[in-house]
Amino acid sequence: MAKLEQVLILEPPIELKFKGPFTDVVTTNLKLKNPSDKRVCFKVKTTAPRRYCVRPNSGIIDPGSMVTVSVMLQPFDYDPNEKSKHKFMVQTVYAPAGAADMDAVWKDAKAEDLMDSKLRCVFELPFESEKSVQSPGSACGSNLPTMCRPGNDLETSKSAAVTNAPKSEGLPMPKSVSTSLDDIEVRKLMEECKRLQAELAKITDENRQLKDDGLRLRKAAQSGNPVSSTSNAAVRDHGSTALPSLLVVIAAIFIGFFLGKFIL
Template sequence: MTKPEQVLIIEPQGELRFRGPFTGSPVTSYIKLINPTSQKVYFKIKTTAPRRYCVRPNNGMLKAKEIIEIAVCLQPFEFDPTEKNKHKFMVQTVIAPEGDTDDFVNDVWKDIDDDLVMEYKLKCVFENPVSTNAPGKPSETNASKADSNTTNGKNKATGDAIKPSLTPLRESEDMLFRAATKIQELKIEESQLRQECLKLKEEILKSQSILDKGANESSGRFTSGPVERSNPPLSLSSTTMIAAVVMVIVGYFLGKLI
């Protein structure tokens, strides 16, 4: 009896890629599971090389319209491009039975009918960025062997084998976090520069004030307050002449009246 068609959307499709170098620290790739249905779906992740990988989470449950990302961690090892790789992963899923109310995943898989289990396979591909070819030629390593139902059973290094995989959601979140952190650092630097600029302006104003004060003192002038200016008093001779003119005019008018 054929297996039922997979209801989950699984990314990437067909191949799970790991990019080296593979020594020193683990290399992580991701499997995204999307439940487009209105039903609850249980899942379980299996591999042909359980000692070489760490999968978190390796089983669980997806509610309707829910999305989950599975981290697949490849343990460090000495990469040999001539070694044939047969590592594969299989995603098993099953729709929650009618009337299912608990979320105990292990109990679900104990009593499930194998004919209801949906399966999806991914083969592992190792990409080593360290070139081992002749100078001027790009390094292309595909340690994945095709399935037994392929035409010749040999590895393929065609354009399909080196097409870029989808960007993992976690990588996008990391990039956003780093960008937010950088923006915050730039804001702090901007605030510090503003404070330094204000201090510099204050120092310039103080220096200018000291220079102006020194210049005023050397010239004998004081600029601490407004300078009141008064008109110089008229001399005695000028006052006498004005009084005489006024008396002549008054006498003229008195003569006219008499």
């Protein structure tokens, strides 16, 4: 005669998972749901009764009702290399009408009326469960920095990191930046040199004019022609400006000398 199929719906249906560490009592729940229109007696058994505490370990489930069974694993020294061989079995039978004594129900039950479901025990540590959830390619996921993403060149990422890094005060500037600053300084010095050369040419013209005026005045004095007060004042004005102009010429010569040495 064929064995009866389990009438209860078990959650979880195949295995009971216990997550460590196992230095204290670890509890997992087993839900038993009765979808039938009959009362069902249940009993929970285990191959390691000294290692577990089950509450409730037996009872009656009314039609359409559900019972939550707490399975408590007692503390022990966990060895990850040792596979768990512990198993549980949920045995059920339809409750006779007016049944009150559970021991009598199980004692009088026939083998062909019994239904059962088996579950194995699984022990897990927190890091083992995380390792199983993590996918092989998650180490370089999209939320990590660019240099860890697949398809990116590592050297390019390093260069980008160096370029975007904040500049520290007191550190030497890159060679390209230093060269650019030198070019700017040279251009400024060249412009200053041109300005001084133009000033020197202007002063040279003024000195030549002064010489011409001086010669003209000397010739006029030698010929006995009187010179107007206006002309004398003009000569004095030119003479008063001649000395500062000469100083400017000398300064321009020295500056030009030093610029020439700096540029060369």
